[in-house]
Amino acid sequence: MVVALKLGFFCSSAGCFCAVNSRVPKFNIPICLSFKMSSKRLRFSSPASATENSDEASIIKRGILEDDPAIIDKMTLQEIKTKLRSIGVPAKGAKPELVSALKSCIKSQIDGEGSSPLLCQTISEQKPTNVRENSKRKAKRSSESDHVQIENDVSDVSVDKTTKRRVKQSSVSSVNIKSEQELVTESTKTEGEKSIQSRKRISSRISTAKTDTRVNADLPIVEPWTVLAHKKPQKGWTAYNPKSMRRPPIAADTPHMKLMSWNVNGLRALLKLESSPAFFQLAQRESFDVLCLQETKLQEKDVDVIRRSLLEGYDNSYWTCSVSKLGYSGTAIISRIKPLSVRYGLGISDHDSEGRLVTVEYDNFYLLCGYVPNSGDGLRRLSYRITEWDPSLSNYMKDLERSKPVILTGDLNCAHQEIDIYNPAGNKRSAGFTDEERKSFETNFLEKGFVDTFRKQHPDVVGYTYWGYRHGGRKTNKGWRLDYFLASESIADHVHDSYILPDVGGSDHSPIGLILKL
Structure with missing residues (x-):
């Protein structure tokens, strides 16, 4: 029986x-x-x-x-x-x-x-x-x-x-x-x-059917960014893996520029960390032409010392620091190629006291390194962000675009779509993912002809650039995509590769890169 x-x-x-x-x-x-x-x-x-x-x-x-x-x-x-x-x-x-x-x-x-x-x-x-x-x-x-x-x-x-x-x-x-x-x-x-x-x-x-990778939460994950982490994943979404998703290197005889951007969350603190060699290894590994930095948190008196000791071979660097609040914000562009011109800020005093924007002009385009204001705890700066800063930056970019294409890069403090954030439902009223900020991002930039180069290349890829320290989000890949390369439509088709380097530590943000055919 x-x-x-x-x-x-x-x-x-x-x-x-x-x-x-x-x-x-x-x-x-x-x-x-x-x-x-x-x-x-x-x-x-x-x-x-x-x-x-x-x-x-x-x-x-x-x-x-x-x-x-x-x-x-x-x-x-x-x-x-x-x-x-x-x-x-x-x-x-x-x-x-x-x-x-x-x-x-x-x-x-x-x-x-x-x-x-x-x-x-x-x-x-x-x-x-x-x-x-x-x-x-x-x-x-x-x-x-x-x-x-x-x-x-x-x-x-x-x-x-x-x-x-x-x-x-x-x-x-x-x-x-x-x-x-x-x-x-x-x-x-x-x-x-x-x-x-x-x-x-x-x-x-x-x-x-085909089973997805199962992860034992008790064991450390060597490359957590390769694991699809999202509260509400949609059919067809995949995790970003730079080892398999970066495009092949561009031919050496093809004229191009490699641009990189990184919110370092305090440059002096980064250089003091044991992981600080990562900063210098990044230059050796990527051999970029231009590096844009945000949230340097430097004061003007610190710039000369940092400039001289930072990177060899990059003799052209341009820094702007916050004067209204010392040790806050700050942006910089470090370039191997000497630009035709340099501008600081938007030319509007109400927006230029926090060192949030540097613009350099090259032969074929303008490059803007920007650190968009965070709406803050309690969304106290939300109104300023969406009614003043975003429209002013958008108008500034359109004015530049009359003579040359424009590329804006940096920490734009907005996860545009649900695919750009691990927990969309739980952050509806969090700075960086409110409906107001997402709508402003779309209205002032995307609808005015500036292309999100990473999303164009990877429409269904979940790739984050920011992981909060508070909950150890980087270890579990519970993050946000806040860092972008936005390019004028006229130059977007010249982009060979738009990518993220999630393996580079030292900050709560990862570097992002753009290879542009000239």
Whole structure:
């Protein structure tokens, strides 16, 4: 007779999970699965002789009764986490979510429709490749224990007292899985003079389309930006990976300029960090022609010292500092190529006291390095931002565009679309993602013919340039895209590559780059 198994779990120092046949009480045959972390084999042992009632009661108490939904609701958060971890399920989140996860696992286990918690662990942590396993054996009447070892590569195996099947572990992160696993065991029990054979079948069917990369939150991620992190991802969205998404290097004989922009969040602090070599390595690695900096937080008295010690080969640098609030804001352009002209600010005194804009003119275009005012806590500067600063900057750019194309780069303090921020719903009234700021960004820049070069090149890519320090967003890639290269339509088609360098540390922003064919 084929019956289903209901699994209860008991964990000893050696790591033992026990299963009890609770649906066929007259067969009381426990099956013990020993699981050793150092081995790639999973061993089942099914003793032929019945175990003592006290051992069975203990297993039931610690296994089946603990998994009862009513009892689960009464468990503490720590007990639930311990239970989930013991069956290989991630245990992070609020209590209602963890209770639901545990109940779901138990329900799938009882119904026989989903995988058991052990199989859940194998799937979530190992993601096995296509498997179709069928193993059948006839058990002999014996008082000796029958042992089962599982192996992926064996489809049909028959043995007298031992059947072997091995399960290979796999770390594949994205595969098409259509697997059917069947474990059939027959055990024999002697009751007085009668011999009873019971046949137990465990079947697990898994059918899923292409699975996304699963991330264990407890383990550090080497390149978190390659993981799609978004509260409300849409179909077709992918995570930005500069290793695979940057365009091939432009031919050396093709005239071009490489521009870079970086909000350094305090230049002096960056240079004092252990990671400060990253600043100089960036110049060596990217060999840029122009570097635009925002939020330098320098005072005018500091500029000469910084300028002389910063980068060799970049003899042309132009700095503007805040005079209304010392050690605040500040922008700069460092160039290997000498520009035709330089301007500071918008030419409007109400906007030019915080050192937020530097403009340089080259042969083929104007380059603006800008640090747009943040609307601030409580959105106290929102009105100033959308009614004064944005329109004034837009008009200034259109005036320049009469003679040459314009490129604006820097921290524009606006995540334009929902794809540009990890948690759009939770930041509707946060500075940088209010409806007013997003509308102003669209009205004053995009609708006036300036192209978001990164979004044009990567319409469905989630790539962030800012991660707040407060919640360690960079480690989990929970960020915002606040840094841009906006280009006049007449020059946007000359862009060879618009990219982000999320691997460069030292600031809460990452550098961004633009390669422009001349």
